[in-house]
Amino acid sequence: MKNWIKRYRFFLLTLLAMLLLTLFNRTLGLKALSITGNSIGEMMLIIPPIFVLLGLLDVWVPRETMIRYMGEGSGLKGILLSIFIGSAAAGPLYGAFPVAAVFMKKGVKFSNILIFLGAWSTTKIPMFLFEIGSLGARFAITRLLIDIPGIIIIAYFINRMLSKKEIEEMYAKAKTLD
Amino acid sequence: MDSIIFYSIAGVLLILSFFKDKKKTKMALKKAWKAFENILPEFLVVILLVGFMLAILDADTISGIIGAKSGWFGVILASIIGSITLIPGFVAFPTAAILLENGAGYMQIAAFISTLMMVGVVTMPVEIKYFGKKSTLLRNLSAFLFSFLVAFIINLVV
Numbered sequence: 239m240k241n242w243i244k245r246y247r248f249f250l251l252t253l254l255a256m257l258l259l260t261l262f263n264r265t266l267g268l269k270a271l272s273i274t275g276n277s278i279g280e281m282m283l284i285i286p287p288i289f290v291l292l293g294l295l296d297v298w299v300p301r302e303t304m305i306r307y308m309g310e311g312s313g314l315k316g317i318l319l320s321i322f323i324g325s326a327a328a329g330p331l332y333g334a335f336p337v338a339a340v341f342m343k344k345g346v347k348f349s350n351i352l353i354f355l356g357a358w359s360t361t362k363i364p365m366f367l368f369e370i371g372s373l374g375a376r377f378a379i380t381r382l383l384i385d386i387p388g389i390i391i392i393a394y395f396i397n398r399m400l401s402k403k404e405i406e407e408m409y410a411k412a413k414t415l416d
Numbered sequence: 417m418d419s420i421i422f423y424s425i426a427g428v429l430l431i432l433s434f435f436k437d438k439k440k441t442k443m444a445l446k447k448a449w450k451a452f453e454n455i456l457p458e459f460l461v462v463i464l465l466v467g468f469m470l471a472i473l474d475a476d477t478i479s480g481i482i483g484a485k486s487g488w489f490g491v492i493l494a495s496i497i498g499s500i501t502l503i504p505g506f507v508a509f510p511t512a513a514i515l516l517e518n519g520a521g522y523m524q525i526a527a528f529i530s531t532l533m534m535v536g537v538v539t540m541p542v543e544i545k546y547f548g549k550k551s552t553l554l555r556n557l558s559a560f561l562f563s564f565l566v567a568f569i570i571n572l573v574v
Contacts, residue, residue: 246457249461266472277463287427290445291422294429294441294444331536332459332542369529381570384565395558400551407548
């Protein structure tokens with residue numbers, strides 16, 4: 239119980255602040271709470287299949303397979319696969335972080351994890367179709383064409399900025415996260 | 417719509433897995449739950465903050481700030497707004513279309529969309545939990561700067 243309170247203390251504090259806000263400014267507070275309710279509904283809709291797929295991936299796909307396709311020495315194949323998996327995803331970016339943790343556990347190369355993260359954030363296929371519909375093909379295609387090299391360059395840049403030790407620590411931590 | 421596809425894939429694979437190995441399937445579900453519960457406190461904080469932010473920043477407020485004549489100053493403001501808000505794509509794109517109709521510029525909208533999708537200030541606590549501070553800061557900062565390039569090129573092309 240004590241542990242539970244400790245883990246959720248920031249949530250409880252934020253909730254309390256929100257309720258106080260509602261007392262002082264009813265309109266704004268209620269609006270914020272109703273948007274929060276919508277977001278939780280959306281999260282509950284999107285998140286379950288992602289985590290189920292994650293669990294299945296963790297149990298069924300051996301580490302060796304993941305290393306072969308996306309690990310050190312996976313080359314262009316690994317890059318393309320990372321872009322593809324990230325682009326096929328659904329849901330907001332924070333859904334990608336737990337996936338990245340499982341990738342770390344399975345020995346996926348760090349630059350490929352960053353590419354996957356970049357693709358998830360901005361080149362998602364369903365979103366791309368939606369973007370064409372709302373903002374026009376010229377806008378959407380131009381953005382896609384800049385984003386793909388951009389994602390790869392950013393991934394390699396971050397990878398270079400981190401020391402081997404820092405990346406190893408991150409991978410060690412990912413093992414404790416499930 | 418795409419959540420239906422995801423549910424179908426997850427459902428079919430789960431059934432297949434169950435017939436192949438009940439014990440492993442149970443383990444997979446246990447892992448799924450643990451991974452979710454592990455991040456739930458951070459998720460909840462983020463969602464509350466987003467609710468608060470969206471209550472303050474509505475479409476009218478945003479279009480007032482990033483009009484077509486606002487130039488690079490508008491691009492910077494659009495990037496900042498995009499970075500701190502977290503709006504799902506199927507809301508963001510139609511909103512962006514409305515903003516364009518109401519006088520926002522393509523360059524500013526490109527910066528807004530790009531940072532909205534790639535930079536997540538409110539989700540940083542979650543990201544740090546997985547990637548650590550340095551990597552998180554580097555990723556968000558590079559994505560923020562990259563969005564200016566996106567805005568610049570969109571402005572030339574569209």
